[in-house]
Amino acid sequence: MVKYKRVLLKLSGESLMGDQQYGIDSQRLSEYAEQIKEIADLGVQVGIVIGGGNIFRGLSGAAKGFDRVKGDSMGMLATVINSLALNSALEAIQCKSRVLTAIRMEPIGEFYSKQKAVDYLSQGCVTIFSAGTGNPYFTTDTGSSLRGIEIEADVMLKGTRVDGIYTADPEKDSTATKFETITFDEIYHKDLRVMDLTATTMCKENNLPIIVFDMDTKGNLKQVIEGENIGTLVHN
Ligand SMILES: Nc1ncnc2c1ncn2[C@@H]1O[C@H](COP(=O)(O)OP(=O)(O)O)[C@@H](O)[C@H]1O
Numbered sequence: 001m002v003k004y005k006r007v008l009l010k011l012s013g014e015s016l017m018g019d020q021q022y023g024i025d026s027q028r029l030s031e032y033a034e035q036i037k038e039i040a041d042l043g044v045q046v047g048i049v050i051g052g053g054n055i056f057r058g059l060s061g062a063a064k065g066f067d068r069v070k071g072d073s074m075g076m077l078a079t080v081i082n083s084l085a086l087n088s089a090l091e092a093i094q095c096k097s098r099v100l101t102a103i104r105m106e107p108i109g110e111f112y113s114k115q116k117a118v119d120y121l122s123q124g125c126v127t128i129f130s131a132g133t134g135n136p137y138f139t140t141d142t143g144s145s146l147r148g149i150e151i152e153a154d155v156m157l158k159g160t161r162v163d164g165i166y167t168a169d170p171e172k173d174s175t176a177t178k179f180e181t182i183t184f185d186e187i188y189h190k191d192l193r194v195m196d197l198t199a200t201t202m203c204k205e206n207n208l209p210i211i212v213f214d215m216d217t218k219g220n221l222k223q224v225i226e227g228e229n230i231g232t233l234v235h236n
């Protein structure tokens, strides 16, 4: 039995690198595609936003002297590259999928509209939302909250390399402990940085719950969809 009918899955660009220093690890990519097909085959409607941090981040470009807006455009294009890679990995295992772009660039992908997205989702097509929000100074976490709210997803699933939200960044503090559930307000009060504040606020104000979970362990996505308590649930 599935707990959620329509979900927005956010995948970290950085995780796509696997053990590499840069770019796309084909093993990691196909593992993601298999996990996604597994839930699509259960009838779950899956929208996806994928980051670009494995290729380019606007902020790190700015630190090296790039104009921030140009750097962010490069970051958004990086998300399109990752989206096309995921699209092709899904098609390779007979999982129907489409790429929509927040910036017009046909024929690489179709220009996004809510109507188009909902049509594809209703047809059982995994729909990948690329180029973030289409605006500089935003992140793909915010793009993901935005699309999740627009498509009226039941939940936003933040698939990452940590298995939930901790009292402190678990990659830096080994004494940090994990929350099973947490409210949006607690995230602000405890200043937890698993997602940026713009993304968190959009979800809070539009009542879109978030589950943060470890996407790098096979089968986890299906477990989340079936309502297993892995990861951390964020709610109002
Ligand atoms: N309180 C926290 N709990 C869990 N993870 C946290 C926390 N604070 C910071 N993080 C970091 O957030 C990251 C998850 O965000 P994600 O968007 O997937 O990463 P990235 O921005 O590197 O692509 C984790 O790798 C983790 O190191």
Ligand SMILES: O=c1ccn([C@@H]2O[C@H](COP(=O)(O)OP(=O)(O)O)[C@@H](O)[C@H]2O)c(=O)[nH]1
Binding pocket: 011, 012, 013, 014, 015, 050, 051, 052, 053, 054, 056, 057, 058, 059, 071, 072, 073, 074, 075, 076, 078, 079, 131, 132, 133, 134, 135, 136, 137, 138, 139, 140, 141, 143
């Ligand atoms: O709406 C958006 C989404 C993303 N970006 C740019 O794209 C980069 C890659 O996205 P992100 O850092 O969110 O990817 P992730 O951390 O998930 O790999 C960001 O650094 C920004 O430069 C942007 O300008 N607007």
